[in-house]
Each structure stands twice: as C-alpha cells, then as structure tokens.
Amino acid sequence: MVALRAQIRDEPMAADHKIDVSRRSLMAGAALAAMASAAPMAAQTAPKPTPKQMPGIHKHKVGSIDLLSITDGTVSFPRLDNFVSNVPADEVARTLEASFLPTDAITLTFTPVVLNTSGRLVVIDTGVGEAAFIQSNGVGGQFRNNLAAAGYSVADVDQVLITHFHADHIGGLVTADNKPAFPNAQIYVPAAEYAYWMDSSNMPKTPSEAMVANFKRARRIFGVLGSTVKKFDGGVELAPGVTSMSTHGHTPGHSSFIVTSGADKVIIQGDVTTHPALFIRHPNWHGATDMDPVQAEQTRRRLYDQAVAEKTVIYGFHFPFPALGHLAREDDGYRLVSVMWNSAP
Numbered sequence: 001m002v003a004l005r006a007q008i009r010d011e012p013m014a015a016d017h018k019i020d021v022s023r024r025s026l027m028a029g030a031a032l033a034a035m036a037s038a039a040p041m042a043a044q045t046a047p048k049p050t051p052k053q054m055p056g057i058h059k060h061k062v063g064s065i066d067l068l069s070i071t072d073g074t075v076s077f078p079r080l081d082n083f084v085s086n087v088p089a090d091e092v093a094r095t096l097e098a099s100f101l102p103t104d105a106i107t108l109t110f111t112p113v114v115l116n117t118s119g120r121l122v123v124i125d126t127g128v129g130e131a132a133f134i135q136s137n138g139v140g141g142q143f144r145n146n147l148a149a150a151g152y153s154v155a156d157v158d159q160v161l162i163t164h165f166h167a168d169h170i171g172g173l174v175t176a177d178n179k180p181a182f183p184n185a186q187i188y189v190p191a192a193e194y195a196y197w198m199d200s201s202n203m204p205k206t207p208s209e210a211m212v213a214n215f216k217r218a219r220r221i222f223g224v225l226g227s228t229v230k231k232f233d234g235g236v237e238l239a240p241g242v243t244s245m246s247t248h249g250h251t252p253g254h255s256s257f258i259v260t261s262g263a264d265k266v267i268i269q270g271d272v273t274t275h276p277a278l279f280i281r282h283p284n285w286h287g288a289t290d291m292d293p294v295q296a297e298q299t300r301r302r303l304y305d306q307a308v309a310e311k312t313v314i315y316g317f318h319f320p321f322p323a324l325g326h327l328a329r330e331d332d333g334y335r336l337v338s339v340m341w342n343s344a345p
C-alpha cells in the first residue's frame with residue numbers, strides 16, 4: 001500500500017518524468033531505428049569493387065590424364081542474316097530465343113584444352129592470342145594468364161596441337177610482337193590444313209575479306225614458327241593417349257583428337273560445331289564459317305552419332321564452359337548435356 005500510495009503520489013511527476021523519458025526514449029529509439037535502417041542502406045549504396053570472374057579453369061580426369069578446360073575469353077558480334085546460310089534469319093532468331101540467348105548478337109566463348117599426360121603438357125588450340133588480348137582490353141586472349149593461374153607457364157608446354165587455322169585457334173601461337181608464344185613446345189598442325197592455307201594459288205579464289213585475312217594471318221604466324229612445325233594426318237598418336245582424327249568440313253583440314261586412358265575417353269571436337277545452341281540442335285544448319293558446309297554436316301552427324309552410341313564425353317572449343325558434355329538425340333538433332341562442376345575430380 002505504502003508503495004502504492006507513493007507511486008500514486010509520485011504519479012504526476014513520475015508521469016511527467018515518464019513522458020519525458022518516453023519522449024527521449026522515442027526520440028532515441030527513432031534515431032537508433034534510423035541509424036539501424038540507414039546502416040544496411042549505406043552498405044548497399046557504398047561503392048564496392050565489381051567482382052571479377054575467377055580464372056576459368058576446370059579439371060576433368062580421363063583415366064590418369066588431367067584434362068583442363070582453360071578459358072581464353074569471348075567475342076561478341078552483331079548477328080548477320082547469313083550467320084546460318086541455309087535457314088531464314090527469323091528461324092535462327094527463334095532458336096536463339098528458345099535457348100534464352102540474345103537474337104541480335106552472337107557471343108562465342110573460347111576454351112583451349114590443356115592435357116597433363118605422362119609428364120607432358122599438351123595444349124590443344126591457343127585462343128586468339130596476346131595481340132587480341134590488348135586490342136579487346138582482355139575480353140579475349142586470356143589463355144596465357146589463366147594458364148599461369150592454373151600453375152603452368154607457357155615455357156612448361158611441351159606440345160601444341162592445332163585443330164584448324166581460324167584466328168581463335170592459332171592466334172595464340174605467337175606473341176604480340178610476333179615471337180613464338182610457347183618457346184619450348186613442338187607445334188603440330190593438320191597436314192591438309194597447312195597445305196590449303198599456305199598454297200598461294202588458293203588466296204585469289206577466296207570470296208571474302210575475312211578469308212583473305214585468314215590467309216594472311218596463317219602466313220604471318222607460320223612464317224614466325226618456320227619449318228619446325230610438324231604436320232599430321234588422321235589416326236596418328238601425337239602425345240601419350242592423344243590421337244588425331246580427320247573431321248574436315250569446317251575448314252579443309254579441320255581435325256579433332258581422341259584422348260584415351262584406361263577405359264576413359266574424350267573427343268576433342270574443335271569446331272565440328274561452332275555455336276552449340278544452333279548446330280547441335282540443328283546439325284543440318286550450315287554455319288557461315290563452315291567452308292564446305294555439306295561436308296561439315298556429314299562430319300558433324302558422323303561424329304555425334306558415334307558420341308551418342310558410345311556415350312563419350314565431347315569437348316567443344318565453343319561449348320559453354322567448361323566446354324565438356326554428353327550428347328543425346330533430340331528430334332532430328334542432338335542435345336548437349338554439360339558436365340557438372342566437380343570441385344574434387
């Protein structure tokens with residue numbers, strides 16, 4: 001009771017006090033609340049560095065062989081109506097849209113292969129090279145840097161195998177100042193590819209400036225590398241577990257490679273298909289860069305039927321990173337099922 005009376009007696013004061021306190025509390029609370037709500041806002045709006053993609057490196061085991069997918073970057077360009085030469089442009093657009101891709105531009109990724117096989121380091125295709133890295137501000141030509149991120153230098157490379165002579169595959173054979181980019185490596189190229197691009201009588205027959213540029217580039221690069229370059233035909237084991245296979249059509253000497261170790265096998269297909277969303281789904285579509293599109297289609301169907309029947313993993317230079325997958329049949333074409341990321345292969 002006494003306590004109660006005291007409370008009652010004190011009530012006005014206490015009430016004032018309480019009001020006072022509660023006002024202050026409210027004000028303080030409001031300030032705290034404002035601060036609390038401002039803190040995350042400040043964190044959200046404060047400038048943070050834009051995260052970079054991690055170096056694109058993926059390891060896949062083929063028996064005892066390490067197969068590394070190492071990105072060289074990408075190129076994007078407006079889609080011309082003849083990007084697929086035997087199909088109306090709007091049909092191509094619908095297929096791109098169905099793959100959730102832009103319809104007005106084409107982006108191609110570049111993924112060279114590095115094999116660590118029986119103590120030898122083997123690179124298959126080089127990416128666009130150092131000059132293109134400088135010219136594109138690093139959008140393409142990243143292979144050399146990403147190889148270093150994987151723990152290897154260009155001086156560690158023992159062999160470089162080439163599928164064909166387009167810029168994204170041979171550009172990295174030389175440095176920006178036209179020196180051999182892999183100083184200790186033996187370079188291997190398809191014999192039929194070398195014969196075509198180095199034959200002076202073929203250049204005047206070419207239909208486009210792009211083709212003339214390809215001729216000039218091949219002559220410049222193989223002029224630097226000289227007579228040390230070795231030429232191969234199909235069916236030759238060029239490195240431990242790595243055998244060449246003629247897959248002509250995209251270019252006159254286009255070649256692929258079979259990598260085997262124990263019961264494991266991977267087909268390295270180069271550009272049997274360039275844009276996977278278009279030409280795997282529609283193997284009868286003819287790419288503008290396929291120099292003999294009829295032969296390219298025959299090669300594509302033959303190789304992909306084999307991959308489907310054998311359930312072989314297939315590696316495509318322009319496939320989505322890590323550029324490895326299985327093929328399944330779908331309607332009159334195929335479907336690419338990418339391999340799953342595995343952090344501990």
Ligand SMILES: [Zn+2]
Pocket residue numbers: 166168169271274317318
């Ligand atoms: Zn290519």
